Amino acid sequence: MRAVGVRAIHFPSGKTMRRLAVVASIVTVLIFIGAGAQVRSADKRLLVVDDMFEIRDVNDPQIAPDGNWVAYSVSKLNLKDEKGDSDVWMTSWDGAKTIRLTTSKERETTPRFSPDGKYLAFLSSRDYPSETDQVWILNRAGGEAERLTDLKGGVEDYVWSPDGARLALVVLDPDPEACDEEKEKCDDKTPKPIVVDRYKFKQDEVGYLGKRRDHLVLFDLATRKGEPLTSGGYDDLLPSWSPDGKSIAFVSKRGKEPDRGDNWDIFVIEAKTGAAPRQLTTFEGADDEPDWNTRPAWSPDGKQIAYLQGGPQKLIYYAVPKLAIVPAAGGAPRLVAPALDRTTGLLRWSSDGTSIVCTLEEDGSVYLAKIQTASGKVDRLLTGPRTVSDFAIGPGGKIAVLQGTSQQPDEV
DSSP, X not given: OOOEEOOOOOOSSSOOOOOXXXXXXXXXXXXXXXXXXXXXXXXXXXXXXXXXXXXXEEEEEEEOTTSSEEEEEEEEEETTTTEEEEEXXXXXXXXXXXXXXXXXXXXXXXXXXXXXXXXXXXXXXXXXXXXXXXXXXXXXXXXXXXXXXXXXXOEEEEEEOTTSSEEEEEEEOOOTTOOOTTTSOOTTOOOOXXXXXXXXXXXXXXXXXXXXXXXXXXEETTTTEEEEOOOSSSOEEEEEEOXXXXXXXXXXXXXXXXXXXXXXXXXXXXXXXXXXXEEOOOOSSOBSOGXXXXXOEEOTTXXXXXXXXXXXXXXXXXXXXXXEEEETTSOOOEESSTTOOSOEEEEEEXXXXXXXXXXXXXXXXXEEEEEXXXXXXXXXXXXSSOEEEEEEEOGGGOEEEEEEETTEEEXX
């Protein structure tokens, strides 16, 4: 596979943006996205502020079900408008073709192929009055993207059901004090005072939280209607469908005062309205803390769920997340490699269910590894100084990896 596109800029040091696509033998293809020609070694210079606005950040690689394409988002900062923009792109596995799929002024993120590969969905706030993200869908055979959801609170995350008939959405409760532009003039409306009545009342990049929570919604593509799946005074995040499409695993922090600790747990609920969730983990620390960005991962036979187990509450951010597996029907979880003292992340089962591909941190690097579920044996899939920030597994052992180094921008 050959490199396509042009390289944006060479950095002598500092954080960068990376990616790399790996097939079974870890053959790589670099997709450089940015402006300008390749810079020779003699042209190195110090980084200036304006350079930051020339960087294109590539994120969220997704392999098409047929393994022939990789979709991803490309974002940039706009100094003039003082906001960021993001679009969805797609590159063929052999690197021969690259297609920009969205061009609107609003952000498009989180590309996801339908299980049959016919559609590519994404999140965007384009053409929506409240400027909240909704799910859009693009027919890969041609035509314009169309909006699927119409949920006032906005969609924060979503996953396709295995049969492609439904979506599991993470939806923020609607703001009861939001101005209705159809009924009143919102620009002149005086904001109401902020009332603080919960322990955790503010969050970075979000602001004041209020009483609104994230819950799961089942969305039917045929009827274009969503039905609540969970409710209550807690957040339900990171949904993951069982292979048979009958259940959804998710992460939630429940109990009397969920704001006062970090005790996230794994739950499973039948994928039908009115169902009650079952709690699978009871560890005192965090299980799949949302900041780790790792969904509960079902084994191919649907009998086990892999997740990350953190440390006890007293250690909180100083503990090392470890790979754990719990029976989907309920039972005691087990640590797969208890002696492994390296931070683990981003879990994906192998197709035969005998191992889990993940990321491991070591000596300032983050590399790709495979852990045998029976023995806990760890095998590195990539070596050397690098940082793997995300990856996706496709058919035939293909792996698309987001990876880079301290001197090389992120690539797919």
